[in-house]
Amino acid sequence: MNNQIVTTNDYWSDARKPLSCLMFLLPWIAVYEAGILMLARHNPDEIRNGADYWMRSLLSSAGLSQLLLLPLLVIGVLLVWHLVTKHPWHVRLETQLGMLAESVLLAVTLVAVGQVHQLLFLSLQPGVPDEQLLTLATGNLTRAVSYVGAGVYEEVMFRLLLVPLAFLVFRMFEFPKKWAAVMAALSTAFIFALAHHVGPSADAFNLFTFSFRAAAGTFFAAIFFLRGFGITVGCHAAYDLLVGVFLVA
Template sequence: MPLASLMFVAPLLVFYELGVLLLGPEAIRNGAEVWLRQILYTIGLGQYFFLPTLTVGILLAAHYLSRRPWYVRSATLWGMLVESLFLAGCLRVLLGLQAIAFQQLAQHGLMATGINIWSRSLAERAVAFVGAGVYEELVFRLIILNLVVGMARVFHPTPTAAMFSGVVVSSLIFAAAHHVGAFGEPFELFTFLFRFVAGIFFALLFVHRGFGIVAGAHAAYDLLVGLV
Protein backbone atom coordinates (compact mmCIF):
# COMPACT_ATOMS: atom_id res chain seq x y z
CA MET A 1 0.00 0.00 0.00
CA PRO A 2 1.61 3.30 -1.08
CA LEU A 3 0.13 5.21 1.86
CA ALA A 4 1.69 2.76 4.32
CA SER A 5 4.99 3.12 2.47
CA LEU A 6 4.76 6.90 2.75
CA MET A 7 4.00 6.86 6.46
CA PHE A 8 6.81 4.37 7.07
CA VAL A 9 9.40 6.20 4.97
CA ALA A 10 8.44 9.73 6.06
CA PRO A 11 10.48 9.62 9.33
CA LEU A 12 13.52 8.40 7.35
CA LEU A 13 13.07 11.19 4.82
CA VAL A 14 12.74 13.83 7.55
CA PHE A 15 15.74 12.42 9.43
CA TYR A 16 17.92 12.58 6.32
CA GLU A 17 16.88 16.04 5.14
CA LEU A 18 17.11 17.61 8.61
CA GLY A 19 20.41 15.82 9.21
CA VAL A 20 21.87 17.23 6.00
CA LEU A 21 20.71 20.73 6.90
CA LEU A 22 22.06 20.54 10.46
CA LEU A 23 25.39 19.01 9.45
CA GLY A 24 25.87 21.51 6.63
CA PRO A 25 29.15 21.09 4.70
CA GLU A 26 30.02 18.05 6.83
CA ALA A 27 27.03 16.09 5.56
CA ILE A 28 27.61 13.15 3.21
CA ARG A 29 25.11 13.58 0.40
CA ASN A 30 23.70 10.48 -1.20
CA GLY A 31 24.70 10.08 -4.84
CA ALA A 32 21.19 9.18 -6.02
CA GLU A 33 19.80 12.29 -4.35
CA VAL A 34 22.50 14.46 -5.96
CA TRP A 35 21.66 13.07 -9.42
CA LEU A 36 17.96 13.79 -8.93
CA ARG A 37 18.67 17.32 -7.74
CA GLN A 38 20.91 17.98 -10.75
CA ILE A 39 18.15 16.84 -13.09
CA LEU A 40 15.55 18.97 -11.32
CA TYR A 41 17.90 21.97 -11.31
CA THR A 42 18.44 21.57 -15.05
CA ILE A 43 14.70 21.84 -15.70
CA GLY A 44 14.29 24.78 -13.35
CA LEU A 45 13.07 22.94 -10.26
CA GLY A 46 16.11 23.33 -8.06
CA GLN A 47 14.37 24.48 -4.87
CA TYR A 48 15.80 22.48 -1.98
CA PHE A 49 12.58 21.03 -0.64
CA PHE A 50 11.14 20.21 -4.06
CA LEU A 51 12.74 16.74 -4.16
CA PRO A 52 11.37 15.44 -0.83
CA THR A 53 8.03 17.03 -1.69
CA LEU A 54 8.08 15.28 -5.05
CA THR A 55 8.86 11.97 -3.33
CA VAL A 56 5.84 12.40 -1.07
CA GLY A 57 3.71 13.45 -4.03
CA ILE A 58 4.64 10.34 -6.05
CA LEU A 59 3.58 8.03 -3.22
CA LEU A 60 0.36 9.97 -2.64
CA ALA A 61 -0.47 9.80 -6.34
CA ALA A 62 0.25 6.06 -6.38
CA HIS A 63 -2.06 5.54 -3.43
CA TYR A 64 -4.82 7.60 -5.04
CA LEU A 65 -4.56 5.51 -8.21
CA SER A 66 -4.69 2.30 -6.16
CA ARG A 67 -8.17 3.26 -4.88
CA ARG A 68 -7.36 1.88 -1.45
CA PRO A 69 -8.64 3.32 1.86
CA TRP A 70 -6.89 6.39 3.24
CA TYR A 71 -5.87 4.93 6.57
CA VAL A 72 -3.08 2.72 7.88
CA ARG A 73 -3.16 0.71 11.09
CA SER A 74 -0.31 1.27 13.52
CA ALA A 75 0.21 -2.51 13.62
CA THR A 76 1.01 -2.39 9.90
CA LEU A 77 3.80 0.13 10.45
CA TRP A 78 5.27 -1.83 13.35
CA GLY A 79 5.13 -4.96 11.23
CA MET A 80 6.96 -3.14 8.43
CA LEU A 81 9.69 -2.14 10.87
CA VAL A 82 10.19 -5.70 12.10
CA GLU A 83 10.16 -7.05 8.55
CA SER A 84 12.71 -4.45 7.40
CA LEU A 85 15.08 -5.33 10.23
CA PHE A 86 14.71 -9.05 9.54
CA LEU A 87 15.37 -8.59 5.82
CA ALA A 88 18.42 -6.43 6.55
CA GLY A 89 19.77 -9.30 8.63
CA CYS A 90 19.10 -11.72 5.77
CA LEU A 91 21.07 -9.53 3.39
CA ARG A 92 23.93 -9.35 5.89
CA VAL A 93 24.01 -13.15 5.99
CA LEU A 94 24.03 -13.20 2.19
CA LEU A 95 27.06 -10.90 2.20
CA GLY A 96 28.82 -13.20 4.63
CA LEU A 97 28.17 -16.21 2.43
CA GLN A 98 29.53 -14.40 -0.60
CA ALA A 99 32.59 -13.35 1.40
CA ILE A 100 33.24 -16.98 2.30
CA ALA A 101 32.88 -17.96 -1.35
CA PHE A 102 35.41 -15.27 -2.31
CA GLN A 103 37.61 -16.09 0.71
CA GLN A 104 37.57 -12.43 1.76
CA LEU A 105 36.64 -10.61 4.92
CA ALA A 106 33.01 -9.47 4.99
CA GLN A 107 33.85 -5.82 5.39
CA HIS A 108 32.13 -4.58 2.24
CA GLY A 109 28.91 -2.58 2.41
CA LEU A 110 26.47 -0.68 0.26
CA MET A 111 28.20 2.69 0.58
CA ALA A 112 27.22 4.91 -2.33
CA THR A 113 30.27 7.14 -2.00
CA GLY A 114 33.99 7.07 -2.53
CA ILE A 115 34.55 9.26 0.53
CA ASN A 116 36.36 7.71 3.50
CA ILE A 117 33.12 7.34 5.42
CA TRP A 118 34.73 5.55 8.35
CA SER A 119 36.52 8.76 9.36
CA ARG A 120 33.19 10.55 9.76
CA SER A 121 31.19 10.90 12.95
CA LEU A 122 28.42 8.51 13.93
CA ALA A 123 25.76 11.12 13.11
CA GLU A 124 27.22 11.84 9.66
CA ARG A 125 27.31 8.15 8.80
CA ALA A 126 23.79 7.54 10.10
CA VAL A 127 22.38 10.37 7.97
CA ALA A 128 24.18 9.07 4.88
CA PHE A 129 22.94 5.52 5.35
CA VAL A 130 19.32 6.57 5.87
CA GLY A 131 19.52 8.77 2.77
CA ALA A 132 20.77 5.80 0.74
CA GLY A 133 17.78 3.75 1.83
CA VAL A 134 15.28 6.36 0.68
CA TYR A 135 16.81 7.93 -2.41
CA GLU A 136 18.58 4.91 -3.91
CA GLU A 137 15.34 2.96 -3.75
CA LEU A 138 13.49 5.92 -5.24
CA VAL A 139 15.91 6.05 -8.18
CA PHE A 140 16.78 2.43 -8.85
CA ARG A 141 13.56 0.66 -7.95
CA LEU A 142 10.64 3.09 -8.01
CA ILE A 143 11.85 4.93 -11.12
CA ILE A 144 14.37 2.86 -13.11
CA LEU A 145 12.87 -0.58 -12.50
CA ASN A 146 9.40 0.63 -13.51
CA LEU A 147 10.80 2.39 -16.58
CA VAL A 148 12.67 -0.71 -17.73
CA VAL A 149 9.61 -2.89 -17.16
CA GLY A 150 7.49 -0.44 -19.16
CA MET A 151 9.92 -0.47 -22.07
CA ALA A 152 10.39 -4.24 -21.89
CA ARG A 153 6.64 -4.77 -22.25
CA VAL A 154 7.05 -3.55 -25.85
CA PHE A 155 9.37 -6.46 -26.65
CA HIS A 156 8.25 -9.19 -24.24
CA PRO A 157 4.82 -10.78 -24.62
CA THR A 158 4.43 -11.70 -20.96
CA PRO A 159 4.51 -9.53 -17.81
CA THR A 160 6.83 -12.06 -16.15
CA ALA A 161 9.49 -11.67 -18.84
CA ALA A 162 9.23 -7.88 -18.69
CA MET A 163 9.56 -7.94 -14.89
CA PHE A 164 12.59 -10.24 -15.13
CA SER A 165 14.23 -7.74 -17.48
CA GLY A 166 13.43 -4.88 -15.12
CA VAL A 167 14.89 -6.66 -12.10
CA VAL A 168 18.13 -7.65 -13.86
CA VAL A 169 18.75 -4.37 -15.72
CA SER A 170 17.95 -2.13 -12.73
CA SER A 171 20.22 -4.26 -10.53
CA LEU A 172 23.10 -3.97 -12.99
CA ILE A 173 22.64 -0.19 -13.12
CA PHE A 174 22.48 -0.09 -9.31
CA ALA A 175 25.79 -1.98 -9.02
CA ALA A 176 27.54 0.02 -11.75
CA ALA A 177 26.39 3.40 -10.40
CA HIS A 178 28.60 3.00 -7.34
CA HIS A 179 31.71 3.02 -9.55
CA VAL A 180 31.06 6.06 -11.75
CA GLY A 181 31.36 9.80 -11.24
CA ALA A 182 33.66 11.95 -9.15
CA PHE A 183 32.87 10.05 -5.94
CA GLY A 184 32.69 6.59 -7.47
CA GLU A 185 34.57 3.72 -5.87
CA PRO A 186 37.38 1.81 -7.60
CA PHE A 187 35.98 -1.27 -9.30
CA GLU A 188 36.22 -4.51 -7.31
CA LEU A 189 34.57 -7.71 -8.49
CA PHE A 190 33.46 -8.64 -4.97
CA THR A 191 31.61 -5.39 -4.29
CA PHE A 192 30.17 -5.18 -7.81
CA LEU A 193 28.76 -8.71 -7.66
CA PHE A 194 27.42 -8.21 -4.16
CA ARG A 195 25.68 -5.00 -5.13
CA PHE A 196 24.22 -6.74 -8.18
CA VAL A 197 22.88 -9.51 -5.95
CA ALA A 198 21.69 -6.94 -3.43
CA GLY A 199 20.00 -5.05 -6.27
CA ILE A 200 18.09 -8.20 -7.20
CA PHE A 201 17.21 -8.70 -3.52
CA PHE A 202 15.88 -5.15 -3.24
CA ALA A 203 14.10 -5.33 -6.61
CA LEU A 204 12.22 -8.46 -5.57
CA LEU A 205 11.32 -6.82 -2.27
CA PHE A 206 10.01 -3.79 -4.14
CA VAL A 207 7.91 -5.93 -6.48
CA HIS A 208 6.43 -8.14 -3.77
CA ARG A 209 6.47 -5.95 -0.63
CA GLY A 210 6.46 -2.35 -1.85
CA PHE A 211 8.57 0.78 -1.58
CA GLY A 212 8.32 1.18 2.19
CA ILE A 213 9.73 -2.25 3.02
CA VAL A 214 12.58 -2.04 0.53
CA ALA A 215 13.59 1.47 1.65
CA GLY A 216 13.44 0.40 5.29
CA ALA A 217 15.42 -2.78 4.67
CA HIS A 218 18.05 -0.89 2.66
CA ALA A 219 18.48 1.78 5.34
CA ALA A 220 18.53 -0.86 8.10
CA TYR A 221 21.18 -2.89 6.26
CA ASP A 222 23.44 0.15 5.76
CA LEU A 223 23.06 1.10 9.41
CA LEU A 224 23.75 -2.48 10.50
CA VAL A 225 26.95 -2.74 8.45
CA GLY A 226 28.07 0.87 8.87
CA LEU A 227 27.36 1.43 12.55
CA VAL A 228 27.19 -1.97 14.25
Protein backbone atom coordinates (compact mmCIF):
# COMPACT_ATOMS: atom_id res chain seq x y z
CA MET A 1 0.00 0.00 0.00
CA ASN A 2 2.77 2.46 0.89
CA ASN A 3 4.59 1.71 -2.37
CA GLN A 4 1.40 2.37 -4.31
CA ILE A 5 1.04 5.76 -2.65
CA VAL A 6 4.62 6.72 -3.56
CA THR A 7 4.26 5.74 -7.21
CA THR A 8 0.82 7.33 -7.55
CA ASN A 9 2.17 10.75 -6.52
CA ASP A 10 -0.27 13.41 -5.39
CA TYR A 11 -0.59 16.60 -7.39
CA TRP A 12 0.54 18.95 -4.62
CA SER A 13 4.00 17.44 -4.35
CA ASP A 14 4.32 16.49 -8.02
CA ALA A 15 3.79 20.13 -9.14
CA ARG A 16 6.81 21.21 -7.09
CA LYS A 17 9.24 18.75 -8.69
CA PRO A 18 11.88 20.28 -10.98
CA LEU A 19 11.00 18.09 -13.97
CA SER A 20 7.32 19.07 -13.73
CA CYS A 21 8.40 22.71 -13.45
CA LEU A 22 10.68 22.35 -16.48
CA MET A 23 7.98 20.82 -18.69
CA PHE A 24 5.54 23.49 -17.58
CA LEU A 25 8.12 26.20 -18.26
CA LEU A 26 9.11 25.09 -21.78
CA PRO A 27 5.99 26.45 -23.61
CA TRP A 28 6.35 29.84 -21.89
CA ILE A 29 10.02 30.05 -22.92
CA ALA A 30 9.23 28.93 -26.48
CA VAL A 31 6.45 31.50 -26.90
CA TYR A 32 8.64 34.30 -25.56
CA GLU A 33 11.79 33.47 -27.53
CA ALA A 34 9.85 32.87 -30.76
CA GLY A 35 7.89 36.07 -30.23
CA ILE A 36 11.08 38.07 -29.75
CA LEU A 37 12.55 36.69 -32.98
CA MET A 38 9.38 37.36 -35.00
CA LEU A 39 8.61 40.83 -33.65
CA ALA A 40 12.12 42.29 -33.38
CA ARG A 41 14.38 40.53 -35.84
CA HIS A 42 16.91 43.37 -36.16
CA ASN A 43 17.16 44.49 -32.52
CA PRO A 44 15.57 42.01 -30.08
CA ASP A 45 16.83 43.97 -27.07
CA GLU A 46 14.24 46.67 -27.81
CA ILE A 47 11.39 44.49 -26.58
CA ARG A 48 13.13 42.09 -24.22
CA ASN A 49 11.92 41.98 -20.66
CA GLY A 50 14.19 43.89 -18.27
CA ALA A 51 15.34 40.87 -16.24
CA ASP A 52 16.03 38.98 -19.47
CA TYR A 53 18.09 41.92 -20.79
CA TRP A 54 20.07 42.27 -17.54
CA MET A 55 20.95 38.58 -17.35
CA ARG A 56 21.92 38.46 -21.02
CA SER A 57 24.08 41.55 -20.50
CA LEU A 58 25.90 39.83 -17.64
CA LEU A 59 26.50 36.77 -19.79
CA SER A 60 27.65 38.95 -22.67
CA SER A 61 30.11 40.80 -20.43
CA ALA A 62 31.55 37.39 -19.55
CA GLY A 63 32.00 36.61 -23.24
CA LEU A 64 28.89 34.40 -23.44
CA SER A 65 26.43 36.01 -25.83
CA GLN A 66 24.81 33.19 -27.82
CA LEU A 67 21.15 33.86 -28.55
CA LEU A 68 19.69 30.83 -26.78
CA LEU A 69 22.27 30.56 -23.99
CA LEU A 70 20.06 32.03 -21.26
CA PRO A 71 17.06 29.73 -21.82
CA LEU A 72 19.45 26.78 -22.11
CA LEU A 73 21.01 27.73 -18.77
CA VAL A 74 17.57 27.91 -17.15
CA ILE A 75 16.72 24.48 -18.55
CA GLY A 76 20.10 23.17 -17.40
CA VAL A 77 19.56 24.42 -13.84
CA LEU A 78 16.23 22.62 -13.61
CA LEU A 79 17.70 19.44 -15.09
CA VAL A 80 20.59 19.47 -12.59
CA TRP A 81 18.07 20.11 -9.80
CA HIS A 82 16.09 17.08 -11.01
CA LEU A 83 19.20 14.89 -11.11
CA VAL A 84 20.25 15.96 -7.61
CA THR A 85 16.83 15.24 -6.12
CA LYS A 86 16.71 11.85 -7.95
CA HIS A 87 13.03 12.04 -8.83
CA PRO A 88 11.71 9.65 -11.53
CA TRP A 89 11.84 10.75 -15.17
CA HIS A 90 8.07 10.90 -15.37
CA VAL A 91 5.75 13.83 -16.07
CA ARG A 92 1.99 13.57 -15.63
CA LEU A 93 -0.33 15.42 -18.01
CA GLU A 94 -2.87 15.96 -15.24
CA THR A 95 -0.18 17.67 -13.17
CA GLN A 96 0.64 20.04 -16.04
CA LEU A 97 -3.04 20.90 -16.52
CA GLY A 98 -3.43 21.37 -12.78
CA MET A 99 -0.43 23.70 -12.68
CA LEU A 100 -1.97 25.81 -15.44
CA ALA A 101 -5.31 26.00 -13.63
CA GLU A 102 -3.60 26.82 -10.32
CA SER A 103 -1.50 29.52 -11.98
CA VAL A 104 -4.60 31.20 -13.42
CA LEU A 105 -6.43 30.95 -10.08
CA LEU A 106 -3.51 32.54 -8.23
CA ALA A 107 -3.25 35.23 -10.92
CA VAL A 108 -6.93 36.08 -10.41
CA THR A 109 -6.24 36.23 -6.67
CA LEU A 110 -3.44 38.72 -7.30
CA VAL A 111 -5.78 40.81 -9.48
CA ALA A 112 -8.14 40.97 -6.49
CA VAL A 113 -5.22 41.93 -4.24
CA GLY A 114 -4.38 44.72 -6.68
CA GLN A 115 -7.94 46.03 -6.56
CA VAL A 116 -7.91 46.07 -2.76
CA HIS A 117 -4.50 47.77 -2.81
CA GLN A 118 -5.84 50.45 -5.15
CA LEU A 119 -8.89 51.09 -2.95
CA LEU A 120 -6.72 51.35 0.16
CA PHE A 121 -4.27 53.65 -1.59
CA LEU A 122 -7.06 55.95 -2.79
CA SER A 123 -8.60 56.03 0.68
CA LEU A 124 -5.27 57.11 2.15
CA GLN A 125 -4.49 59.59 -0.66
CA PRO A 126 -7.83 60.53 -2.24
CA GLY A 127 -6.30 63.39 -4.21
CA VAL A 128 -4.10 61.16 -6.36
CA PRO A 129 -5.30 61.34 -9.99
CA ASP A 130 -6.04 58.12 -11.85
CA GLU A 131 -3.15 58.56 -14.27
CA GLN A 132 -0.71 58.25 -11.37
CA LEU A 133 -2.04 54.80 -10.51
CA LEU A 134 -0.52 51.61 -11.82
CA THR A 135 -0.60 51.84 -15.61
CA LEU A 136 -0.64 48.59 -17.52
CA ALA A 137 -0.14 47.63 -21.13
CA THR A 138 -1.94 48.58 -24.31
CA GLY A 139 -2.75 44.97 -25.18
CA ASN A 140 -0.77 44.56 -28.41
CA LEU A 141 1.19 41.45 -29.34
CA THR A 142 4.56 42.94 -28.44
CA ARG A 143 3.35 43.68 -24.93
CA ALA A 144 1.90 40.18 -24.59
CA VAL A 145 5.24 38.61 -25.55
CA SER A 146 7.02 40.87 -23.07
CA TYR A 147 4.62 39.80 -20.30
CA VAL A 148 5.40 36.15 -20.94
CA GLY A 149 9.10 37.01 -20.71
CA ALA A 150 8.47 38.82 -17.42
CA GLY A 151 6.81 35.71 -16.03
CA VAL A 152 9.78 33.55 -17.00
CA TYR A 153 12.89 35.67 -16.51
CA GLU A 154 11.82 37.91 -13.63
CA GLU A 155 11.00 34.74 -11.71
CA VAL A 156 14.31 33.17 -12.72
CA MET A 157 16.18 36.24 -11.52
CA PHE A 158 14.25 37.27 -8.41
CA ARG A 159 12.83 33.97 -7.14
CA LEU A 160 14.90 31.06 -8.50
CA LEU A 161 18.24 32.85 -7.97
CA LEU A 162 17.83 35.67 -5.43
CA VAL A 163 15.36 34.11 -2.97
CA PRO A 164 17.51 31.02 -2.20
CA LEU A 165 20.61 33.24 -2.03
CA ALA A 166 18.91 35.63 0.40
CA PHE A 167 17.63 32.66 2.44
CA LEU A 168 21.19 31.30 2.76
CA VAL A 169 22.50 34.72 3.79
CA PHE A 170 19.89 35.05 6.55
CA ARG A 171 20.62 31.49 7.68
CA MET A 172 24.32 32.44 7.90
CA PHE A 173 23.25 35.09 10.42
CA GLU A 174 21.50 32.31 12.37
CA PHE A 175 17.93 33.29 11.59
CA PRO A 176 15.54 30.36 12.16
CA LYS A 177 14.43 28.76 8.90
CA LYS A 178 10.93 30.26 8.97
CA TRP A 179 12.21 33.76 9.68
CA ALA A 180 14.96 33.38 7.07
CA ALA A 181 12.27 32.50 4.52
CA VAL A 182 10.15 35.51 5.53
CA MET A 183 13.11 37.87 5.37
CA ALA A 184 14.22 36.43 2.01
CA ALA A 185 10.71 36.94 0.61
CA LEU A 186 10.45 40.54 1.86
CA SER A 187 13.96 41.65 0.92
CA THR A 188 13.79 40.23 -2.61
CA ALA A 189 10.28 41.69 -3.04
CA PHE A 190 11.73 45.12 -2.25
CA ILE A 191 14.52 44.58 -4.80
CA PHE A 192 11.94 43.31 -7.33
CA ALA A 193 9.87 46.48 -6.92
CA LEU A 194 12.90 48.77 -7.00
CA ALA A 195 14.27 47.14 -10.16
CA HIS A 196 11.28 48.38 -12.15
CA HIS A 197 12.35 51.96 -11.41
CA VAL A 198 16.06 51.60 -12.24
CA GLY A 199 17.71 52.14 -15.60
CA PRO A 200 17.17 54.31 -18.68
CA SER A 201 13.87 52.63 -19.68
CA ALA A 202 12.55 52.34 -16.13
CA ASP A 203 9.10 53.45 -15.00
CA ALA A 204 8.84 56.79 -13.25
CA PHE A 205 8.76 56.24 -9.50
CA ASN A 206 5.56 56.67 -7.57
CA LEU A 207 4.49 55.17 -4.29
CA PHE A 208 1.48 53.31 -5.68
CA THR A 209 3.37 51.30 -8.29
CA PHE A 210 6.28 50.64 -5.96
CA SER A 211 4.13 49.44 -3.06
CA PHE A 212 2.00 47.20 -5.27
CA ARG A 213 5.04 45.62 -6.92
CA ALA A 214 6.56 45.02 -3.50
CA ALA A 215 3.31 43.31 -2.45
CA ALA A 216 3.27 41.31 -5.69
CA GLY A 217 6.91 40.32 -5.16
CA THR A 218 6.04 39.04 -1.69
CA PHE A 219 3.07 37.15 -3.19
CA PHE A 220 5.30 35.50 -5.81
CA ALA A 221 7.93 34.62 -3.21
CA ALA A 222 5.27 32.98 -1.04
CA ILE A 223 4.11 30.92 -4.03
CA PHE A 224 7.72 29.97 -4.76
CA PHE A 225 8.21 28.65 -1.23
CA LEU A 226 4.83 26.94 -0.97
CA ARG A 227 4.02 25.78 -4.51
CA GLY A 228 7.32 25.73 -6.40
CA PHE A 229 8.98 27.54 -9.27
CA GLY A 230 6.75 26.40 -12.14
CA ILE A 231 3.52 27.70 -10.68
CA THR A 232 5.25 30.95 -9.69
CA VAL A 233 6.19 31.52 -13.34
CA GLY A 234 2.71 30.59 -14.51
CA CYS A 235 1.04 32.89 -11.99
CA HIS A 236 3.27 35.84 -12.89
CA ALA A 237 2.81 35.42 -16.65
CA ALA A 238 -0.94 34.80 -16.31
CA TYR A 239 -1.35 37.87 -14.10
CA ASP A 240 0.52 40.14 -16.51
CA LEU A 241 -1.51 38.82 -19.44
CA LEU A 242 -4.79 39.22 -17.55
CA VAL A 243 -4.26 42.82 -16.50
CA GLY A 244 -2.29 43.91 -19.55
CA VAL A 245 -4.19 42.21 -22.35
CA PHE A 246 -7.51 40.60 -21.43
CA LEU A 247 -8.80 43.08 -18.83
CA VAL A 248 -7.67 46.30 -20.53
CA ALA A 249 -10.67 48.54 -21.07
